[in-house]
Amino acid sequence: MNIDDMLCVGVTDGFLLSNTIGRNGQRVSGDVLKSIIRGYRNFAEKMTSLGVNIRLCGGETADVGDLVKSIMVDSTVYARFPRDHMIDCNTIQPEQAIVGLASFGKATYEDHENSGIASNGFTVARHALLHSSYAEKHPETFSETLTLDQVYRGPYHLSDALPNSNFTVAEALLSPTRSYAPIIKEILEKHRKNISGIIHCTGGALTKCLHFGENIHYIKNNLFEKPAVFQAIQESAHISDRDMWKIFNCGHRMEIYCDKKIADDIVAISKTFNVDAKIIGETKASVTGKNELTVEQYGVSKQY
Structure with missing residues (x-):
C-alpha cells in the first residue's frame, strides 16, 4: 500500500522499507512473526526481480498486550527521485x-x-x-x-x-x-x-x-x-x-x-x-x- 501510494507521485524505484510490529504475545506466536517477516522478504525479492528495487532496512517488534488485542503491522517507505519526475x-x-x-x-x-x-x-x-x-x-x-x-x-x-x-x-x-x-x-x-x-x-x-x-x-x-x-x-x-x-x-x-x-x-x-x-x-x-x-x-x- 505504501509503495503504491508513492507510485502516484512518480516514484518507481529505490525504495527503503522498514516495519514496526506490535503484538499481544499471549495470542500471537513467534511463528506468526516469522511468517510476516518472510512475506516482507518475498515481496521485496519479487519486486526487485521485476526492476522495482526495494531494500529492507529491518524494523522493530514490541510486545504491547495492553494496547493491541492481536497484532498490528505498520510499514514506512522512503525514496529519493528527481524533482522533475514528480x-x-x-x-x-x-x-x-x-x-x-x-x-x-x-x-x-x-x-x-x-x-x-x-x-x-x-x-x-x-x-x-x-x-x-x-x-x-x-x-x-x-x-x-x-x-x-x-x-x-x-x-x-x-x-x-x-x-x-x-x-x-x-x-x-x-x-x-x-x-x-x-x-x-x-x-x-x-x-x-x-x-x-x-x-x-x-x-x-x-x-x-x-x-x-x-x-x-x-x-x-x-x-x-x-x-x-x-x-x-x-x-x-x-x-x-x-x-x-x-x-x-x-x-x-x-x-x-x-x-x-x-x-x-x-x-x-x-x-x-x-x-x-x-x-x-x-x-x-x-x-x-x-x-x-x-x-x-x-x-x-x-x-x-
Missing part, C-alpha cells in the same frame, strides 16, 4: 481519459488469483460477510466499542464458497493487496510526460479523485463489473451503490489520468502483465465552480 494530481485537466487498472485476476508476477478486496473497507467487509459465531469464538478480533448488532452479522463461515467465484470466503478476504509497481514503472518510462495524475483508490475509493484538480467534473461511466467479493458484501449488508463506491474499489484500485491519445497504450501495457485495464471514464470542466464526480453503472447514476 507527478502532481492537482494538474489534472478537463478532456483527459481515466484509465482504471483492475484489482482482480492474476498478474504475471502473482502466485494466485486475486479477489480484488485489498485493504480499504476491510473492517466493513469482515462484519458484512462473516457469521455471528465468530464474535463468540474470537472476541479479540473486534472493538469493544461496537455493539453486538454491529459485529459479524453476515451469513458466511470462512470455509463457505463465495458465490459466483472460485474462492472460499477466507480466500477472498485474505487475497493480498495487489501492487501495481511493475506496471506503473513501465507506463511512466514510456508516457510520464502525458500523464497528469495517478490516483490510488484507497480511502474514499472511487470518490478520492474529488480531492485533486480544480473545477474538474470526473465522469466514471465504464466501470468493471463488480467482482464477486464486492457483490457478496453489498448483498449481505444491504449497502447502497453510493456507499459502495465510497468504501470499496469495486474492481479497479489504480486510476491514471492522461492524454486521450495514450490511453489505449496504457491499457495494452497493463494487459502484458495480465492485469485487465480499460478506459473507465473521462474528465470534463465543472460548471459548478468546484470538483464533482458522476459514477454510472447498471443504469444507476450517483453524483458526488
Whole structure:
C-alpha cells in the first residue's frame, strides 16, 4: 500500500522499507512473526526481480498486550527521485481519459488469483460477510466499542464458497493487496510526460479523485463489473451503490489520468502483465465552480 501510494507521485524505484510490529504475545506466536517477516522478504525479492528495487532496512517488534488485542503491522517507505519526475494530481485537466487498472485476476508476477478486496473497507467487509459465531469464538478480533448488532452479522463461515467465484470466503478476504509497481514503472518510462495524475483508490475509493484538480467534473461511466467479493458484501449488508463506491474499489484500485491519445497504450501495457485495464471514464470542466464526480453503472447514476 505504501509503495503504491508513492507510485502516484512518480516514484518507481529505490525504495527503503522498514516495519514496526506490535503484538499481544499471549495470542500471537513467534511463528506468526516469522511468517510476516518472510512475506516482507518475498515481496521485496519479487519486486526487485521485476526492476522495482526495494531494500529492507529491518524494523522493530514490541510486545504491547495492553494496547493491541492481536497484532498490528505498520510499514514506512522512503525514496529519493528527481524533482522533475514528480507527478502532481492537482494538474489534472478537463478532456483527459481515466484509465482504471483492475484489482482482480492474476498478474504475471502473482502466485494466485486475486479477489480484488485489498485493504480499504476491510473492517466493513469482515462484519458484512462473516457469521455471528465468530464474535463468540474470537472476541479479540473486534472493538469493544461496537455493539453486538454491529459485529459479524453476515451469513458466511470462512470455509463457505463465495458465490459466483472460485474462492472460499477466507480466500477472498485474505487475497493480498495487489501492487501495481511493475506496471506503473513501465507506463511512466514510456508516457510520464502525458500523464497528469495517478490516483490510488484507497480511502474514499472511487470518490478520492474529488480531492485533486480544480473545477474538474470526473465522469466514471465504464466501470468493471463488480467482482464477486464486492457483490457478496453489498448483498449481505444491504449497502447502497453510493456507499459502495465510497468504501470499496469495486474492481479497479489504480486510476491514471492522461492524454486521450495514450490511453489505449496504457491499457495494452497493463494487459502484458495480465492485469485487465480499460478506459473507465473521462474528465470534463465543472460548471459548478468546484470538483464533482458522476459514477454510472447498471443504469444507476450517483453524483458526488
